[in-house]
Amino acid sequence: MNRTTTRTNNRHAPARSGHGGRRPAVQREFAVPKTLTPALPAVEAFADLDMPEPLLAALGSEGVTVPFPIQAATLPNALAGRDVLGRGRTGSGKTLAFGLALLARTAGQRAEPRQPLALILVPTRELAQQVTDALTPYARALKLRTATVVGGMPIGRQAGALRGGAEVVVATPGRLKDLIERGDCRLNQVAITVLDEADQMADMGFMPQVTALLDQVRPEGQRMLFSATLDRNVDLLVRRYLTDPVVHSVDPSAGAVTTMEHHVLHVHGADKNAATTEIAARDGRVIMFLDTKHAVDRLTEHLLNSGVRAAALHGGKSQPQRTRTLTQFKTGHVTVLVATNVAARGIHVDNLDLVVNVDPPTDPKDYLHRGGRTARAGESGSVVTLVTPNQRRDMTRLMAAAGIVPQTTQVRSGEEALSRITGAQAPSGIPVTITSPRQDRPVRGARGSRGRRGRPSQERRHGPGMAA
Numbered sequence: 160m161n162r163t164t165t166r167t168n169n170r171h172a173p174a175r176s177g178h179g180g181r182r183p184a185v186q187r188e189f190a191v192p193k194t195l196t197p198a199l200p201a202v203e204a205f206a207d208l209d210m211p212e213p214l215l216a217a218l219g220s221e222g223v224t225v226p227f228p229i230q231a232a233t234l235p236n237a238l239a240g241r242d243v244l245g246r247g248r249t250g251s252g253k254t255l256a257f258g259l260a261l262l263a264r265t266a267g268q269r270a271e272p273r274q275p276l277a278l279i280l281v282p283t284r285e286l287a288q289q290v291t292d293a294l295t296p297y298a299r300a301l302k303l304r305t306a307t308v309v310g311g312m313p314i315g316r317q318a319g320a321l322r323g324g325a326e327v328v329v330a331t332p333g334r335l336k337d338l339i340e341r342g343d344c345r346l347n348q349v350a351i352t353v354l355d356e357a358d359q360m361a362d363m364g365f366m367p368q369v370t371a372l373l374d375q376v377r378p379e380g381q382r383m384l385f386s387a388t389l390d391r392n393v394d395l396l397v398r399r400y401l402t403d404p405v406v407h408s409v410d411p412s413a414g415a416v417t418t419m420e421h422h423v424l425h426v427h428g429a430d431k432n433a434a435t436t437e438i439a440a441r442d443g444r445v446i447m448f449l450d451t452k453h454a455v456d457r458l459t460e461h462l463l464n465s466g467v468r469a470a471a472l473h474g475g476k477s478q479p480q481r482t483r484t485l486t487q488f489k490t491g492h493v494t495v496l497v498a499t500n501v502a503a504r505g506i507h508v509d510n511l512d513l514v515v516n517v518d519p520p521t522d523p524k525d526y527l528h529r530g531g532r533t534a535r536a537g538e539s540g541s542v543v544t545l546v547t548p549n550q551r552r553d554m555t556r557l558m559a560a561a562g563i564v565p566q567t568t569q570v571r572s573g574e575e576a577l578s579r580i581t582g583a584q585a586p587s588g589i590p591v592t593i594t595s596p597r598q599d600r601p602v603r604g605a606r607g608s609r610g611r612r613g614r615p616s617q618e619r620r621h622g623p624g625m626a627a
Contacts (some may be wrong), residue, residue, distance in 0.1 A: 160461070176515055189563055191392035195403045199235035202226065208234055210263045217300035218259075227252030229264075232407045233383075234260055242404040243383040244397055253385045257353045258294045260383070265326050266301040266353060273321050275328040277351040278376065279384035280369060282359040284309040284331060284478055285485065285506050292330045303327055310334045311478030318343040332360065332368035332625040339375070348567065349376040354384045354396065358524070361392035373400050388524055389457040389532070389604065419530065420563035428547045432461070433518050433572035435545065435582070439467045441496045444488065444511050446496045448529050450518040458517065459497045460525060464588030469495040500525060506532055513581065519554050543581055 202208055205218050205226055205585065213508050218224070229245055230252050237243050239262030245256060257279070265277045281287045291307045299303050306325035308317050310333055317334070321344045328335070328344070329395075338344045356359065360369055360570055373382075382401050386393055397404070406590065439445065439462050449455050453472040462469035470484045481501075487493045489508050500520075514533045520526045526544075533540030546554045546563075557558040570577040577583045 184186065189206065190531040194391045196241070196405075197405075198232075198405045199239060200589070201220065201228075202232040202235055203231065205259075208259075209238055210259065211266050211301060213296055213300040214259065214263055217297050221296060221520050223255070223442040225614060229253060230256045230259075230479065233257075234406065236405040237261075237381075237383060238263055239380050240264070241242045242381060242401045243385075244389075244401060244404040244406045245383070246387070246389050246406075246408040247384040252534070254290055254293045257383045257385055258290070259297065259357065261327065261351050261353060261430075262294065262297050262301055262303060264381070265303060269435065270304070270324045270326045271344075271348070272615060275321070275325050275346070276346070276348055277353075277373075277434060278346065278349045279327070279329045280332060280335070280353060280360070281329065281355045282331065282363055282365060282503070283519060284311055285354075285481070285501075286356060287329050287331055288482070289507055294327070296330075298327060305329065308334050308338060309478070311481075314338065315340075331559065332365045332372060335372060336368050339372075346372065346375040347377065350380040352376050352382050354386075356398060357384050357386040357393045358388045359386075359528075361390075361396075362373065362524070366392060366395075369396070370399070383554075418522070419533065421530070421563050422541060422543045423557075423558070423565045423567045424543055424545050424577070425551065425567065426545050426547060427571070430498055430543055430572050431517075431547060434570065434577060434584055435515070436462065436465050436467070437577065438513075438515055438581045438585035440465070440584050440586035441513070442584075443513065444494050444496070444508065445513045445515055446498060446511065446529075446532050447506075447515045447517050448500070448520070452499060454498050454518065455499055462495060462497070462586075463593065464590045465497055466589045466591055468493050468591055469497055470593065472496055472498040472501060474499065474501050500529070508532065511539045514540070514542045514591070515581070519544050519546055519550055520557070521553070523557055524559050526557060526563075533548050541580070580584060 169252065171561060203226075204224060206215060206224075212549070233243050233245050233256050237257065241255070243260075254374075261277050261279070268276055270276050274541060279290055281290060287307055287309045291305060295305065303326045304324060305327045306317065306320040306323075306329070308328055308330035310331060312336070318338060318341065321328070335344065339346070354369065358539050360366070366490060382404075384393070384401060384404075390395075407597065424434075426590070435447070435458070447458070449458060452475045455471045459469045459471040470487060472484050484493065484496070485506065488496045511533050514530055516529060520529060526542075530542035533542065544554065555616065568576055568580060570580070572583075572587070
């Protein structure tokens with residue numbers, strides 16, 4: 160069933176006047192839909208919102224009191240049942256912006272077996288787990304059941320969760336489609352649908368699956384679409400499935416971009432490997448991005464042999480391996496995560512202050528999403544891109560397209576400039592064997608823990624899911 164714009168707005172609460180409906184401009188490649196209903200004004204505190212008391216209490220117990228800009232602007236409208244179109248850089252707080260409204264509006268309802276009431280679609284397994292983890296304490300406070308539906312994990316267990324009844328489902332499109340075809344899930348009772356990282360779903364080729372799923376949910380239901388970029392593919396989704404949406408684009412000055420430094424380091428090809436190794440040996444965690452699985456595995460092996468606690472993350476790893484590696488990186492068992500673009504979205508790690516593009520990305524959106532792993536939720540961080548002479552021209556064009564003016568420095572391994580910018584230092588040269596914290600036998604990509612670093616958890620300070 161295709162959704163048309165003839166849907167009435169009687170599900171929307173009356174909008175208060177006096178705000179003028181003004182909202183920041185959305186980036187220029189996107190045609191902003193015409194809003195018919197004035198937006199409700201932003202709030203200054205979660206306590207100002209009409210949300211269930213258990214939800215407000217859970218926010219307080221999680222240490223979450225002041226909403227981020229995208230939350231302050233969109234939550235009043237989302238709680239009133241309005242469709243929402245939110246654009247915000249990664250780390251701007253999108254998860255709670257849609258999650259709190261979805262949970263509050265589902266509170267008090269009970270799902271029948273196989274018939275969820277609310278659906279959150281995300282592009283990757285890692286993002287699905289992060290969204291689930293972020294919303295679980297709030298769902299629990301409202302006695303709402305959640306189910307996570309992703310590929311790479313046993314489908315039987317996920318089918319069992321749906322058969323047992325789950326009000327909220329967080330899913331990747333492919334696995335949800337499989338479960339529907341098996342008869343383990345029906346979407347005809349879904350009244351609230353969220354598309355998170357919609358541009359990534361379009362880029363990954365999920366558009367046919369996404370539209371097929373959206374055609375199965377209740378046509379009069381609420382839709383919320385959040386994305387870091389709003390390009391032509393997302394425009395198609397907005398025009399087809401959102402009615403009279405509230406449009407909000409986070410002012411970059413209020414987001415992570417102001418706390419992020421961008422460095423382009425010119426290196427000689429023969430010295431690039433040595434410079435990369437010294438950066439990896441720094442104190443503190445770092446994510447290093449490369450283009451291919453083979454390159455990731457090769458660099459990881461080299462770093463381990465050099466005395467650096469590194470682990471690989473790419474699409475060739477099984478989901479249990481990927482989950483274990485991320486856990487070890489977050490807890491400090493591993494200090495260097497070597498990854499392909501699979502890690503560029505949906506991964507949030509507290510106190511990660513450096514991202515390194517060992518292989519420069521070829522797309523401005525890839526650059527922004529790789530860099531978005533640091534400087535999240537108001538923290539500071541740096542993005543460093545290693546550029547050889549034959550890559551300089553392309554990198555200059557990419558930075559211009561991304562709207563970024565980086566600091567450019569010529570560096571060599573062992574020199575002060577490299578250390579000053581990245582914290583680089585000579586590796587120990589003593590090969591390390593990494594073992595799983597739950598096993599005694601060696602496991603590739605893990606190692607015994609040194610324990611957490613002393614800095615307070617960002618999740619504790621800002622609340623889980625603040626940086627989706």
